[in-house]
Amino acid sequence: xxxxxxxxxxxxxxxxxxxxxxxxxxxxxxxxxxxxxxxxxxxxxxxxxxxxxxxxxxxxxxxxxxxxxxxxxxxxxxxxxxxxxxxxxxxxxxxxxxxxxxxxxxxxxxxxxx
Amino acid sequence: xxxxxxxxxxxxxxxxxxxxxxxxxxxxxxxxxxxxxxxxxxxxxxxxxxxxxxxxxxxxxxxxxxxxxxxxxxxxxxxxxxxxxxxxxxxxxxxxxxxxxxxxxxxxxxx
Numbered sequence: 202x203x204x205x206x207x208x209x210x211x212x213x214x215x216x217x218x219x220x221x222x223x224x225x226x227x228x229x230x231x232x233x234x235x236x237x238x239x240x241x242x243x244x245x246x247x248x249x250x251x252x253x254x255x256x257x258x259x260x261x262x263x264x265x266x267x268x269x270x271x272x273x274x275x276x277x278x279x280x281x282x283x284x285x286x287x288x289x290x291x292x293x294x295x296x297x298x299x300x301x302x303x304x305x306x307x308x309x310x311x312x313x314x315x
Numbered sequence: 316x317x318x319x320x321x322x323x324x325x326x327x328x329x330x331x332x333x334x335x336x337x338x339x340x341x342x343x344x345x346x347x348x349x350x351x352x353x354x355x356x357x358x359x360x361x362x363x364x365x366x367x368x369x370x371x372x373x374x375x376x377x378x379x380x381x382x383x384x385x386x387x388x389x390x391x392x393x394x395x396x397x398x399x400x401x402x403x404x405x406x407x408x409x410x411x412x413x414x415x416x417x418x419x420x421x422x423x424x425x426x
Contacts, residue, residue: 237417242422244319244321244405244417244419244420245417246417250414300365300371301346301363301365302360303348303407305350305357306357307357
């Protein structure tokens, strides 16, 4: 069975500071990994994904995540956050034999303060 | 390209009633998955349909059921509603495997 652990339920940070949201996964087969963001009363928006190839993946709004197979991690980072980054972030895992089924972590609430 | 559309956005039902939620996937997507989101349990997988067949199922009671039509649109039904079924129900579509695109969700309140 697969599982995802997001190590921090809440992360407060000041505007323009760097941030890291941690995600560890467990799986017996090769994985596909995702970060989704959810704003209040909205659905989930895909932030970035790792399917194969380069272990460092980037989003268009400055976030990046690195797939580390030995540490079974997929941490999300941003060098300088904005107020508009305030949201809940979810890490998710699936694999080739799971079809469209995603296993999500419990989420990390990122709160950016001025 | 239109995104995933879920209807209705909000719903209030009474205990014991049943409810049907609808999801229209992105054009060309054949996989539709449903998730329940609650503050206590987080995001939990309900089931996935691919080409009108249930391909995956989560650990929910039989009161939760779904189906997919030939145009890939999907419906989810919950019978004999309980207070604990109050949640945000999210639908996601994908081509087959890999990244999923989510709808805005249906907020169900059971009173």
